[in-house]
Amino acid sequence: MSATAALSPGTREISIDGVRQVFHVAGTGPVCVVHSGGPGIEWEYLRMPGLEQHLTMVYLEPVGTGASGRLDDPREYRLDTYARFVHGVVEHLGVPKVFLLGHSHGGFVAQRYALDHADRLAGLILFATSPVTGPEFWADAVANVNRFPERHPDRREAAEIPQAFQDAVGATDDKAFTDGLRRVLPAYFDDYWAHEQTLEPMRAALRAWIDPQRGEEPAPFDVRDRLGSIELPTLVVTGAHDFICGTRWASMLHEGIPGSRLTVLSESGHMGHLEQPETFNRVVAEFARA
Template sequence: MSSTLTTGNPLAPGAHSVEIDGVRQVYHVAGNGPVCVVHSGGPGIEWRYLRMPALEEHLTMVYLEPIGTGASGRLADPREYRLETYARFVHGVVEELGTPKVYLLGHSHGGFVVQRYALAHPDRVAGLVLYDTSPVTGPDFWAAAMANIASYPERHPDRPEAAAIPAAFQQAVTATDDESMTERLRSIMPLYFADYWTDEQRLAPLVASVRSWADPQRGEEPPFDVRAELGSVSAPVLIIVGTHDFICGTHWAAMLHDAVPGSRLIELTASGHFGHIEEPELFNRAVVEFTR
């Protein structure tokens, strides 16, 4: 995909830039078919890990570079990196695209963002793909994630590297600069897969390419909880979750499924947090069938 910023047709293949509230928002377009806007996780993870070439054969994929990452601009007030802000920038891109309704695919934290967007702008949503995400965060959410991290070495007793993951995770969440954040995230990436070491040869290049920006507002945003509001979502909803996802696993996916009437839940039994990489055929088939 070209890295040259384009002008003119907002859905032409390549990289585009639009100014929203005085801040540059970059997005990348690839593929043909119904428009699907994609928001990566983090917050602060570079969008490229979520590139899905197989889906580009069926959909016009619009990959956002979330504000505060990559070539997109930075906010003057770090306290403004909040879900409502990310959702406002999504809306700015949707408006720029000029498409009456779009599909939205949100991964992890990006799933929080697109849920917020769908609740604020239901008339612009053709459908939602909520991928390894949750309708709620807060003490129970984080306690469950921390327990899964602590028990991770027990899942891989034959891998000495697994024993270092819990301590490395604590270091990662305290990173205060982009370089340290990227380095520490790469060191804990095995945690995000069902079985990283079995498929290390294929996954290692991806891990080495992951880039992250330090979260400038960590801990300042109140817990996320839209369970009571999701019943109003009228657009079709597809929920995808990896059985072995340590942070946004099946418990939270089931909670989403219960909160959204008529939603469809797909569980990828051989995946962790990256089912589009671990079980790409099943993942792609589910999204294509849903968007048809």
């Protein structure tokens, strides 16, 4: 298939190592492959119509989610697996280089891919992510979740967020995982209720699959000592009120990757593309043009 055909708008399906990989193409301009977070969360929360005016956005449905295929062994849902599927799509698109935007867990995938396949990238966009996970990372996230009700004392639903987070983490099937994420979703925003009318349809439609949560990494994700080898143009974006991948972790990325740019969205949490879309779109579009 020619690059023109592969990048025409619509839904595409290819096979990588015998597993179905679905992706969606929208927009015009330089190609930007987009990897959503989770793992296990449906891609559509990350749709960015504003950026489609500047870039040809290629939204992946990560393996194990949505219409993409499933792995026989859930333990194989690892970062190197996701990076392999990214590479399969990049090869299929048939263009010399692409931008790669990774959000949250997708940012872990993007970093892994950049370290292994820098020659295929025009630039790297690390959105609400971190160069490390492990006990300290998760302890920080849990502490922030537990403090979330203090930020919204007038919201009854805010008081339920810490328990909802624990329920999502402890889910054992798709329904429980999806329900838990829907309940905890306000924690992913600076002020969910200020945008509730716009965000509630997304929340109601949110779906998630538990198997990708069962992946077995050989070690906690930590590429801090390799960031200096990333010579790609890199944009780091985070929200000032991101409870899980906030400024502490974004600063590590910015300080570790030579020449990287850092943008902190002052009125956003983990979902800056939804809370401050105009600023987010402008910053990413300017980065891509540069």
